[in-house]
Amino acid sequence: MKLPSCAAALAAAVLFTSLTGVSEASAAAEALPSVNMEAAVKAAQIDPRRPDSTLTPGAKASVLLVEQALRDRSFLDAKWVDGYFGTTTVAAYAKYQKSLGLSGLDANGLPGKTSLTKLGAGRFKVTDVIDPGARVSTGGFVVNARTRSMLAEARRLLGRDLKLDQGSYNPGGDPTSAGTHDGGGVVDISVKGMNSATRTAAVRALRLVGFAAWLRSPQQDDWPWHIHAAAISDTSLSGQAQHQIGDYYLGLNGLAGRGPDDGPKVTIRTWEEYQRR
Numbered sequence: 001m002k003l004p005s006c007a008a009a010l011a012a013a014v015l016f017t018s019l020t021g022v023s024e025a026s027a028a029a030e031a032l033p034s035v036n037m038e039a040a041v042k043a044a045q046i047d048p049r050r051p052d053s054t055l056t057p058g059a060k061a062s063v064l065l066v067e068q069a070l071r072d073r074s075f076l077d078a079k080w081v082d083g084y085f086g087t088t089t090v091a092a093y094a095k096y097q098k099s100l101g102l103s104g105l106d107a108n109g110l111p112g113k114t115s116l117t118k119l120g121a122g123r124f125k126v127t128d129v130i131d132p133g134a135r136v137s138t139g140g141f142v143v144n145a146r147t148r149s150m151l152a153e154a155r156r157l158l159g160r161d162l163k164l165d166q167g168s169y170n171p172g173g174d175p176t177s178a179g180t181h182d183g184g185g186v187v188d189i190s191v192k193g194m195n196s197a198t199r200t201a202a203v204r205a206l207r208l209v210g211f212a213a214w215l216r217s218p219q220q221d222d223w224p225w226h227i228h229a230a231a232i233s234d235t236s237l238s239g240q241a242q243h244q245i246g247d248y249y250l251g252l253n254g255l256a257g258r259g260p261d262d263g264p265k266v267t268i269r270t271w272e273e274y275q276r277r
């Protein structure tokens, strides 16, 4: 009688310890704060273009966690840990990406899923993950899966085809694009056969699904009429395209002269926000 009860007590103790261990581990994971990746990426596009130190709404807590982690790894001076994802924080994030062995677009200073998850190990959870997806071919041009889905939805809204003139990941493609097409998320769309109203409707449809899109005239960028569209918050954007999107949020036209946006005005949403609307 005594022996079995002793064995049972031992078994119960072992079981209790292992259960406690598991629950403590999951409690620790639960207790970690969250970095909202969508919010951090939004701030990293807008803040470097701001004329002042206004913070991007809804991003401060996430940006602070990223900045604290960059500071603790000596990529960012403590005085820049302020919730503002400006030029210095973007540069620090790019240095951190390079320290992981990443290069090119993978070290573009925008938090990507892989680098952000590694940065948060033991410190924070990453929520609201953005995934540009694999490179795919569409209409003879290379884009990523996220961009392709966005284009498909814009065509559906518009009720007509949108033919590409230029794709993404195309360094040196259009000499007037100043590097915007070097990375992901950026396409040029042909306006052949579109009248003025259709061109405007096409830009509007592209904006609604999450592109910073503009009708470009030969006077504006010395290239035939076309629509230039950059997918907001694509984490593989080139540096120039990141700036264009920041300017779009700030009501500007995305050109070097930083003139006012020429519309059509819509509520600015990312592809992820559009899908949740």
Ligand SMILES: [Zn+2]
Residues within 6 Å of the ligand: 166, 174, 177, 180, 181, 187, 188, 227, 228, 229
């Ligand atoms: Zn373009």
